[in-house]
Amino acid sequence: MAAQPQGIASRPAAAAAAGSNPMMVSTSPTTRFHSPPSSYNANASFGGRSTTGSFSSTGAVGDSRVVGNAKPLKPFNSTDIKILLLENVNESGRSILTGQGYQVEHHKASLPEAELIEKIRDVHVIGIRSKTRLTEKVLAAAKNLLVVGCFCIGTNQVDLEYAAKNGIAVFNSPFANSRSVAELMIGWIISLARQLGDRSSEMHSGTWNKVSARCWEIRGKTLGIVGYGHIGSQLSVLAEAMGMSVIYYDIVTLMALGKARQVASLDELLREADFVTLHVPATSETRNMIGTAQLDQMKQGSYLLNASRGTVVDIAALVEALTSGKIAGAALDVYPQEPGGNGAFFNGQLNPGWGDELRGLKNVILTPHIGGSTEEAQRAIGVEVGDALVRYINQGITLGSVNLPEVNMRSLTLEEPNHARVIYIHRNVPGVLRRVNEILGDHNVDKQITDSKGDIAYLLADVSDVKPSDLKEITDSLEALSSRILTRVLY
Numbered sequence: 001m002a003a004q005p006q007g008i009a010s011r012p013a014a015a016a017a018a019g020s021n022p023m024m025v026s027t028s029p030t031t032r033f034h035s036p037p038s039s040y041n042a043n044a045s046f047g048g049r050s051t052t053g054s055f056s057s058t059g060a061v062g063d064s065r066v067v068g069n070a071k072p073l074k075p076f077n078s079t080d081i082k083i084l085l086l087e088n089v090n091e092s093g094r095s096i097l098t099g100q101g102y103q104v105e106h107h108k109a110s111l112p113e114a115e116l117i118e119k120i121r122d123v124h125v126i127g128i129r130s131k132t133r134l135t136e137k138v139l140a141a142a143k144n145l146l147v148v149g150c151f152c153i154g155t156n157q158v159d160l161e162y163a164a165k166n167g168i169a170v171f172n173s174p175f176a177n178s179r180s181v182a183e184l185m186i187g188w189i190i191s192l193a194r195q196l197g198d199r200s201s202e203m204h205s206g207t208w209n210k211v212s213a214r215c216w217e218i219r220g221k222t223l224g225i226v227g228y229g230h231i232g233s234q235l236s237v238l239a240e241a242m243g244m245s246v247i248y249y250d251i252v253t254l255m256a257l258g259k260a261r262q263v264a265s266l267d268e269l270l271r272e273a274d275f276v277t278l279h280v281p282a283t284s285e286t287r288n289m290i291g292t293a294q295l296d297q298m299k300q301g302s303y304l305l306n307a308s309r310g311t312v313v314d315i316a317a318l319v320e321a322l323t324s325g326k327i328a329g330a331a332l333d334v335y336p337q338e339p340g341g342n343g344a345f346f347n348g349q350l351n352p353g354w355g356d357e358l359r360g361l362k363n364v365i366l367t368p369h370i371g372g373s374t375e376e377a378q379r380a381i382g383v384e385v386g387d388a389l390v391r392y393i394n395q396g397i398t399l400g401s402v403n404l405p406e407v408n409m410r411s412l413t414l415e416e417p418n419h420a421r422v423i424y425i426h427r428n429v430p431g432v433l434r435r436v437n438e439i440l441g442d443h444n445v446d447k448q449i450t451d452s453k454g455d456i457a458y459l460l461a462d463v464s465d466v467k468p469s470d471l472k473e474i475t476d477s478l479e480a481l482s483s484r485i486l487t488r489v490l491y
Contacts, residue, residue: 071411071419081125084105084119087110088109090381092378092383110128113137124145125149126149128152149385149388151385152177155403169401169403170402173381176377176381182231186235191331193221218242219243220245222245222247224273226277226278227250228254233257240259247263249268275303276302276304276305277305278305278308281308290314290318292317298321301328313332322364330365333370338369388401394490404458405453420471421462422487422488423487425458425487428455433459436459444465446463
C-alpha cells in the first residue's frame with residue numbers, strides 16, 4: 001500500500017533521505033532579479049497568459065515550504081494520491097512529489113492520445129511539458145484529476161477553460177527559464193553575425209574557409225526586442241552590456257532597463273533594428289505576426305530570431321526573404337509543427353512547403369525547442385511547479401494558478417488537532433456563500449477566504465472541533481449544492 005501524503009513540512013527531510021537535495025538550485029529569478037512583467041497577459045489586447053513570464057503573486061510570497069509546527073493535512077475522502085509525470089520531468093520535481101509519499105508514475109516521453117486517455121483516468125495529478133496536449137477530450141476522461149502541473153513556461157497545450165469549469169487547477173513556471181533563453185539569444189546573435197554555423201559545418205566536412213566578408217561585431221548594432229517581459233528584459237541587459245543599442249516594442253508602456261528605448265510600433269522597430277528577437281505568446285493576434293509585409297519592413301541584411309512560439313513567424317515567407325538576401329540570417333527554436341519525440345522527424349513531411357528548403361539555407365540556425373533546456377532552468381522549473389503542486393494538494397493554496405482564483409491562507413498548526421480545511425470550488429452565482437455558511441454554521445469557522453475569476457469561484461475555510469462524522473456531513477452537504485464544481489476536505 002502506498003504511503004499516505006505527508007505534510008509539506010516533511011518534504012525537505014524526505015528528499016534528503018532519498019539522497020538528493022532538489023533545493024540546491026536557484027528556484028526562481030524573482031528571488032534575485034525583478035524584471036518588468038510582460039504585457040502579453042490576460043488583461044492585454046493580445047490575450048492569454050504570457051509565455052515570456054508574466055508576474056504572478058508566487059514571486060511575492062517568498063518560500064513556499066512550510067516549516068515549524070505546521071499540521072500535515074490529508075484528504076478526507078482519498079488517501080492515495082496518484083501522479084502521472086510525462087516528458088521526463090526533472091528529478092528536482094519528482095523528488096518533491098515522491099518525498100510526500102504520493103504514488104508517482106514517470107515517463108520519459110509524451111504519450112499518444114489513446115494511451116494518455118487510458119492513463120489519466122484514475123490519476124489526481126498530471127505533470128507535463130510542452131508536447132502533451134490536454135484537450136477537452138483528454139481531460140473529460142480524467143475523473144479524479146485535481147491539478148495539472150506544466151513544467152514549462154506556457155500553458156497553451158492545456159484547455160484552461162474546460163479545466164477551470166471542472167475544478168482542475170493548472171500551474172506553470174512562467175519565469176524560471178528566462179535566463180537560459182536570454183543567454184541562448186546572445187549566443188545566436190553572435191553566431192549569426194559571424195556566420196559561425198556555416199564555418200563550423202564547413203570545418204566538419206573538411207573545408208577551410210577563412211573569410212571576413214559580411215561578418216560583423218555586435219558592438220554598436222541595434223537589437224530590437226518584441227515583447228519586453230522577463231526574457232526580453234533580461235536579454236536587454238545582456239545585450240547592452242555587450243555594447244548593443246536596444247529598442248523594444250510591447251503593447252503597453254513598460255519601464256526600460258538601462259538605456260533601452262521603447263518604440264511606438266512594431267514597424268518602427270523592424271525598420272531600425274539590425275537584429276530582431278521575438279518573445280510573445282501564441283495567440284490569434286500573434287499568429288504570423290512576422291510575415292512578408294513585416295520582413296519587407298526590416299533592414300536589408302538584418303537578422304530574425306524566434307524562440308517564443310512556432311506560430312509567430314510565417315516560415316515560408318522567411319525562407320523567401322532568406323533566399324532573396326533581404327534577411328542575412330535567422331535562428332529558430334520553435335516551429336508550427338514539432339515532433340513528439342527525439343529522432344529523424346524534422347522534415348518536409350512534418351512541415352510541408354518549407355521544411356526541407358529551410359534546412360538547406362545558409363546562415364540559418366535551427367535548434368529543437370531547447371531555449372529553456374539547461375540543467376539550471378529545468379531544476380528550477382521542477383522545484384517551482386513541484387512546490388506549487390504540493391501546496392495545492394496538501395493545503396488547497398492556489399497561488400500561481402493560471403486558471404483559478406489565486407487564494408492563500410496560513411497553515412493549520414499542530415496545536416489545532418481537530419481542525420479541518422474545507423475547499424469548495426463553485427460557479428460564481430448569487431447566494432452561494434449564504435448556503436455554504438449555513439452548512440458550516442454548526443461549527444466554528446476560524447478563518448475563511450473566497451475569490452472569483454470570471455464564472456469560477458474558490459473558497460477556503462478552516463473549521464475547528466470537528467469529528468470524522470462531521471466531515472462526512474459537511475462533504476455530503478456541499479456536494480449536494482447546485483453551484484458545486486468540486487469539494488475537497490483536508491484534515
